Amino acid sequence: MTGKESRNNYEKARKIDLLKKTAITSLIGIGLTFNVAYANEDASLETVYHVYVDGEHIGTIDNKEPITSYIDEQIAAKEKENDAYSYAAKQDISYVPERVFHPNTKNKEVLQTLEDELTLEVEAYQMKIGDNAVGSFKDKATAEQALRQYKAKYVDEEVLEQLEQLSSEEQDNENDSNKKDLQVGDSATLDVTLSKEVTYHENKVPEDKVLTADEGEEVLEKGALEDKVHEVQEGEVLGSIASKYNLDMAQLLELNPSIEEDTVLQIGQELHVTAYAPFVNVIVKKEEVVEEEIAYEKEVQESEDMYKGDSKVTQEGADGTKEVHYSLELVNGQVKEKEVLSEKVTKEPVKEIVVKGTKVVPSRGSGDMAWPAVGGYISSDMGSRWGSYHKGIDIAGPSNRAILAADNGTVVSAGYTNGGYGNKIVINHNNGYQTTYAHLASISVSVGQTVTKGSEIGVMGDTGRSTGIHLHFEVHKNGELVNPEDLL
Numbered sequence: 369m370t371g372k373e374s375r376n377n378y379e380k381a382r383k384i385d386l387l388k389k390t391a392i393t394s395l396i397g398i399g400l401t402f403n404v405a406y407a408n409e410d411a412s413l414e415t416v417y418h419v420y421v422d423g424e425h426i427g428t429i430d431n432k433e434p435i436t437s438y439i440d441e442q443i444a445a446k447e448k449e450n451d452a453y454s455y456a457a458k459q460d461i462s463y464v465p466e467r468v469f470h471p472n473t474k475n476k477e478v479l480q481t482l483e484d485e486l487t488l489e490v491e492a493y494q495m496k497i498g499d500n501a502v503g504s505f506k507d508k509a510t511a512e513q514a515l516r517q518y519k520a521k522y523v524d525e526e527v528l529e530q531l532e533q534l535s536s537e538e539q540d541n542e543n544d545s546n547k548k549d550l551q552v553g554d555s556a557t558l559d560v561t562l563s564k565e566v567t568y569h570e571n572k573v574p575e576d577k578v579l580t581a582d583e584g585e586e587v588l589e590k591g592a593l594e595d596k597v598h599e600v601q602e603g604e605v606l607g608s609i610a611s612k613y614n615l616d617m618a619q620l621l622e623l624n625p626s627i628e629e630d631t632v633l634q635i636g637q638e639l640h641v642t643a644y645a646p647f648v649n650v651i652v653k654k655e656e657v658v659e660e661e662i663a664y665e666k667e668v669q670e671s672e673d674m675y676k677g678d679s680k681v682t683q684e685g686a687d688g689t690k691e692v693h694y695s696l697e698l699v700n701g702q703v704k705e706k707e708v709l710s711e712k713v714t715k716e717p718v719k720e721i722v723v724k725g726t727k728v729v730p731s732r733g734s735g736d737m738a739w740p741a742v743g744g745y746i747s748s749d750m751g752s753r754w755g756s757y758h759k760g761i762d763i764a765g766p767s768n769r770a771i772l773a774a775d776n777g778t779v780v781s782a783g784y785t786n787g788g789y790g791n792k793i794v795i796n797h798n799n800g801y802q803t804t805y806a807h808l809a810s811i812s813v814s815v816g817q818t819v820t821k822g823s824e825i826g827v828m829g830d831t832g833r834s835t836g837i838h839l840h841f842e843v844h845k846n847g848e849l850v851n852p853e854d855l856l
Contacts, residue, residue, distance in 0.1 A: 416471045418464040419478050427478035446488050458487040489572040497647045498564040503579040508568050514584025522650045522701045527557045555656035563649035591644040600637040613641040652698045662688035664717040674725025677735040685720025731818045733775030733797030737855045740774045743767040750851045760842035761852050769828035773819040774803050782811050790832025806840035
């Protein structure tokens with residue numbers, strides 16, 4: 369390479385290096401200018417907050433502190449006024465920050481809007497049973513107390529407390545021990561459960577919606593309205609059915625659009641109604657040992673040595689006793705399942721033996737009386753009549769006028785008597801009963817004669833004080849007047 373060429377190459381390299389340095393210096397300058405510009409722009413941005421109440425934008429502020437302070441002050445004042453509850457804003461208040469060049473805030477207007485709209489409610493716990501909300505309580509402990517009081521309607525609180533404190537294994541061991549120790553009159557509660565799951569959820573409610581434990585117990589006891597089908601019974605009308613379920617007519621018709629107020633109901637027709645049903649059932653499993661009576665049996669023996677109608681007890685009956693060990697399942701205090709686990713007879717029953725006579729003689733009645741006429745009907749009952757007392761019954765309208773002995777017996781009187789009876793027959797049935805037949809047209813028996821049941825003793829008439837042809841029939845037992853209608 370010549371010297372001239374070397375000098376030319378050197379000049380070219382120097383020019384290229386100079387261009388590189390110039391380019392780098394320019395880039396650095398541009399970068400510094402950009403950073404300075406950006407820093408100046410960031411310094412001019414301000415943070416504002418968009419305020420939302422239940423999702424609705426109410427304005428923009430440059431400082432959250434006055435808003436949060438106002439809410440805290442309102443809560444503090446409310447809790448000072450009523451320290452039984454903890455309070456919170458009913459509304460959901462949220463803040464969304466934004467960086468802007470020229471803020472347009474309205475602090476006073478936002479605060480005023482919040483003052484107008486803010487509502488404080490109690491921070492509570494809602495009890496839910498299945499899908500049904502029972503109510504809200506000031507805390508979970510109060511809700512649990514309401515449920516415990518409801519359970520206590522069906523099982524002793526002390527037992528509940530013991531069961532809640534025992535683990536599953538301890539409870540099984542305790543139950544086994546209780547079963548072994550049961551004596552007559554003892555019972556052991558093995559388990560108390562609910563038919564549905566109970567859950568608790570935090571919520572906010574107005575102060576007047578917060579339930580005490582006692583109020584919660586009442587709500588649980590009353591239950592919730594549920595749809596039900598009512599089957600119409602004889603004599604029921606729409607009004608009576610509505611009243612039965614605490615409905616008015618309009619509500620009942622709304623539940624049953626196919627009927628109207630003047631619809632005639634049919635027996636067995638089904639109507640939709642609403643009725644209160646428990647939110648949850650309390651299921652109690654228990655065992656008990658009780659003493660029960662064993663009823664004695666009665667044996668009847670017949671004897672030809674005794675008259676028919678007579679009887680005597682030759683051996684008095686006596687109940688026995690037994691100890692019965694039961695397993696029970698109760699739902700809301702009512703026994704739904706009952707199983708005998710074991711039983712032991714502690715006293716055998718004694719059978720009652722009764723001897724009844726079968727011996728029949730014509731002069732003694734059986735006590736089973738027959739109708740004393742051939743057909744007919746009772747035209748006048750025994751009792752008060754026309755200002756006096758009618759001592760028997762009157763029988764009129766027979767198919768023929770024959771008068772028949774009501775039972776076997778002996779004639780003790782036969783003939784005409786004064787006092788209004790006219791022709792009269794009296795029969796002693798020799799078993800404590802005596803019958804009288806009055807107003808007869810004629811008499812076909814005599815005193816001392818033995819008559820048999822159903823035999824003819826005279827003819828119906830109207831002798832004595834009588835208003836027409838009929839039979840006046842009286843019955844005495846051991847000298848006391850009795851109503852013939854009770855014996856015929």
